[in-house]
Amino acid sequence: MIAGKLYGYALSMVLFIGLLAGCSGGNGNEPAVDSSEEGTPNAAEPAAAAEALKLQFMVPSFAEVPDMNDQYWTEWQKRTNTSLDVEWIPSGDYDTKFDLVLASGNLPEIIVAQNVTRPTLQMAIKQGAFWDLTPFLGDFSKYPNLKNNSEQNVWTYMKSDGKIYGIPRNRPVIDPGIKIRKDWLDKLNLPIPKTLDEYAAALKKIVDGDPDGNGKKDTIGIIGHGYLLADGDGSYEAAFGALDPFYNQEGGLVRDLLTPNYTDMVEWFRKLYADGILAKEFTTIKKTQAEEMFATGRAASYTRNIWRDYTWEQENKKTQPDAEIITLPPMQGPKGVSVQLVPPFFGANYISKKVPEEKVKQILDYFEETTTMEYTDFNYFGIEGVHHTLVDGQPQLTELGIKEVTTNANQVFALAFNNKMKVFNASAPKAYNDAKLKDAEVYGEVGKTNVFNIIASVKWTEVWPKYEKEWQSMATKAIVGQISMDEYKAYVDKLNAMPEFKQAYQEYAAMYKEYFGE
Structure with missing residues (x-):
């Protein structure tokens, strides 16, 4: 495995x-x-x-x-x-x-x-x-x-x-984790979510409420930076099983972005977007903007390095003294838990x-x-x-x-x-760090790594730049409701059926075997 x-x-x-x-x-x-x-x-x-x-x-x-x-x-x-x-x-x-x-x-x-x-x-x-x-x-x-x-x-x-x-x-x-404003959960009498469904439900109540007490319903549920959520993608992919090896009928290792499990994740984000949870401008937010938004209490959840919890909590306390930021424990998704392990480099x-x-x-x-x-x-x-x-x-x-x-x-x-x-x-104080290190141990036990950050394919390197922006556009249209999920699935099927993609998947399979065995 x-x-x-x-x-x-x-x-x-x-x-x-x-x-x-x-x-x-x-x-x-x-x-x-x-x-x-x-x-x-x-x-x-x-x-x-x-x-x-x-x-x-x-x-x-x-x-x-x-x-x-x-x-x-x-x-x-x-x-x-x-x-x-x-x-x-x-x-x-x-x-x-x-x-x-x-x-x-x-x-x-x-x-x-x-x-x-x-x-x-x-x-x-x-x-x-x-x-x-x-x-x-x-x-x-x-x-x-x-x-x-x-x-x-x-x-x-x-x-x-x-x-x-x-x-x-x-x-x-052990690096990124999905963060949430725990003080906002407490304010709304919501437990720490243990599943993606509970997570989405909690965020819906947060965005429909006024957790920061400014008299406006302007809190964003989930932010990222770049396509899709950049640093956050892997954590959600893991929960949907998109980081597990998926082979086509010819034995080729299909790129994670074009697997059925990733498509399931796109469909999940489609619902979150419709419910007002996912930031409306999720594809255009820059990293510095996302950091500023989360550090100033404009968003409820953001996925970045675990160590940042303390720093951003202190920033939020400047305007919201009761602010508390936690990295969520592994949440159960349809085919895995919400923990991505990054490559050791x-x-x-x-x-x-x-x-x-x-x-x-x-x-x-x-x-x-x-x-x-x-x-x-x-x-x-x-x-x-x-x-x-x-x-x-x-x-x-x-x-x-x-x-x-x-x-x-x-x-x-x-x-x-x-x-x-x-x-x-x-x-951070020693007691805080000791607790964080202890809590993070489970990440190393249950998390998954995206092997495509390690293995390469010459054919993918050659072909993907021709389709990347188009694919991002199609996935974005599916999430925001401009095309149906069936249309998006048909587009993914078309790419996967192309000879050059099949060749890339064969190359990935060979390198995967070389690095990791069967």
């Missing part, structure tokens, strides 16, 4: 916390090393004051563009003996910018791809835009950190035509073929040095006494830490694989 294969190897929360405790000599919420000057990597001045390695990156920005001369980034560059030239692109615009840069051929030294199966990336790889890292990495004897501190199967997922081109950006598999770093071979080795040395829990903890908490203090044995970000140590801090290295990063909030 694919879910078991994908999350079975992931560290459980308990084991992970125990690992951190073993590394740090303290409890599991302490950094692996003291973030003070003593005992940290490269804390001492280099003996010969070697010239800093200049590195040029293009990365997505998930917060305000940082000041590379602030205390955090000054210390990072000092410890790594680097000089970073980083082009920060707003995350909502990143894929568009990424495609434009690939098309221009004017690549930075290192570029982040948020999705390793992105068609434009796969085409660029085949056209020789990036270095084949396979001969450099070899058996990883020169890169033990990249091997041992990455998830055990992630380097297999980096391969294209059997060769490694990307350096994985390690991420926890969030895209990868690619090195332009224009970079000289000798510098490729230097870049790999940089990633090798920084792919440790020591650097990952520094990335998370910054400098002790400056960016964080220890409270009950847990690093607590200071006001400066909250400003400087943002999610952008992890965009320029690979991180060490762990399963706490997207649950733990460095600004």
Whole structure:
């Protein structure tokens, strides 16, 4: 069973916390090393004051563009003996910018791809835009950190035509969750929903009521950002069984978007749209807009990283002191539960073929040095006494830490694989984080992963861009009631019957078998 294969190897929360405790000599919420000057990597001045390695990156920005001369980034560059030239692109615009840069051929030294199966990336790889890292990495004897501190199967997922081109950006598999305003549930005497039907019913009562007390019935039930709900799609797909492998009559592995289970999800959202639960402009909302809407109490439910609960709860408390945001426990859907596990990586770093071979080795040395829990903890908490203090044995970000140590801090290295990063909030009290980590354990036990974020098909890469916008338009029309579900189903059947789609599904099936077995 694919879910078991994908999350079975992931560290459980308990084991992970125990690992951190073993590394740090303290409890599991302490950094692996003291973030003070003593005992940290490269804390001492280099003996010969070697010239800093200049590195040029293009990365997505998930917060305000940082000041590379602030205390955090000054210390990072000092410890790594680097000089970073980083082009920060707003995350909502990143894929568009990424495609434009690939098309221009004017690549930075290192570029982040948020999705390793992105068609434009796969085409660029085949056209020789990036270095084949396979001969450099070899058996990883020169890169033990990249091997041992990455998830055990992630380097297999980096391969294209059997060769490694990307350096994985390690991420926890426990990450997104469906959020809801629990204080609004309480206000309306509604229990925490245990099924999708209960969830939809609760949201209907919220949008028909006045939970924020402003005298208007203007609360949005569900928001997302981009098509369909972007980060939220997978959680609902899992509940409808759309993340389970589905094969056609020829034995081809059908893309999740074009399965009957996904179509069932489209039909469910059609009802929610008709009931006024799904945001009317659901396909055009940008990520920054969605974040602002949820953080200011304009929406009841949004699916993003679990760690954001505390941050957005504090924002809502500024205008609604009783605000309480929770990530919902797994809800039962028609063919699964509402939990998506993400791949153990969030895209990868690619090195332009224009970079000289000798510098490729230097870049790999940089990633090798920084792919440790020591650097990952520094990335998370910054400098002790400056960016964080220890409270009950847990690093607590200071006001400066909250400003400087943002999610952008992890965009320029690979991180060490762990399963706490997207649950733990460095600004939250220890008791809050302990409870969150405990609650999230069940996600790793029942969630499903979308394998199409891992496996690729040359034919799909070639064909899908021709139909993607048309398909999105048809699905949107079905949801908003402009076409019937029968018309939408007929359209999906037409795509699935096309020879090029059938070929893509055969390629997917072969790669699935290679990675995961039968």
